[in-house]
Amino acid sequence: MERKLTCIICPRGCSLTVAGETDSLTVTGHACPRGETYAINECTNPVRTITSIVRVENREDTMVSVKTAQPVPKDKIFEIMGMIRSTAVAAPVKIGDVIIDNIYGTQVIATKNID
């Protein structure tokens, strides 16, 4: 297997090549060790932090920004986005409040205060 990736860890955006099989991958093109870790994780267990918004039911035309507290499996993003879309919260909301609990080992938390 050979796969080309662009490292998204920092703005330099190194072009990475991953070769080999799952248990013995080799990475080239990385300018630092973080790129190698990113490439191996991307090929074995890709994860992403989701950012989105949730409706505030007791404030007209108001949304609160949210994110997953930890990265979640990339193949669960659409499922989790569906859960976020069907969720509403009541103000007041504080940064760090748990909006959805126990979701693939993490939580969806507020990233904005709504008084």
Ligand code: SF4
């Ligand atoms: S490999 Fe290192 S230097 Fe290159 S984009 Fe990734 S984090 Fe940045």
